[in-house]
Amino acid sequence: MPKITFIDATGTERTVEAQVGATVMEAAIRNGVPGIDAECGGACACATCHVYVDEAWRTATGEPGPMEEDMLDFASDVRPTSRLSCQIKITESLDGLVVSTPENQG
Numbered sequence: 271m272p273k274i275t276f277i278d279a280t281g282t283e284r285t286v287e288a289q290v291g292a293t294v295m296e297a298a299i300r301n302g303v304p305g306i307d308a309e310c311g312g313a314c315a316c317a318t319c320h321v322y323v324d325e326a327w328r329t330a331t332g333e334p335g336p337m338e339e340d341m342l343d344f345a346s347d348v349r350p351t352s353r354l355s356c357q358i359k360i361t362e363s364l365d366g367l368v369v370s371t372p373e374n375q376g
């Protein structure tokens with residue numbers, strides 16, 4: 271199973287095993303990773319699953335779609351590496367993915 275590392279705002283790293291076909295948000299919630307609220311349950315309607323994708327993984331994870339871009343306007347401290355983690359589908363090629371969670375969601 272692909273491994274994903276989440277780094278929180280204090281620098282603490284948590285690496286979890288994720289299922290192919292699930293989303294990065296689901297991997298975080300299932301494994302009790304703090305820092306992702308996911309209030310809408312993955313419908314791209316809340317922006318509380320905001321993460322920063324590690325620079326080295328930006329190509330692999332791709333760019334946000336138009337709906338995600340609109341939703342990101344509601345997130346705080348948005349950066350060029352910002353994504354909504356419920357919109358990143360896990361594939362084998364994302365094994366080793368590193369994302370950081372912001373200090374606050376929403």
Ligand code: FES
Nearest residue numbers: 312314316317356
């Ligand atoms: S969980 Fe709501 S936008 Fe991702």
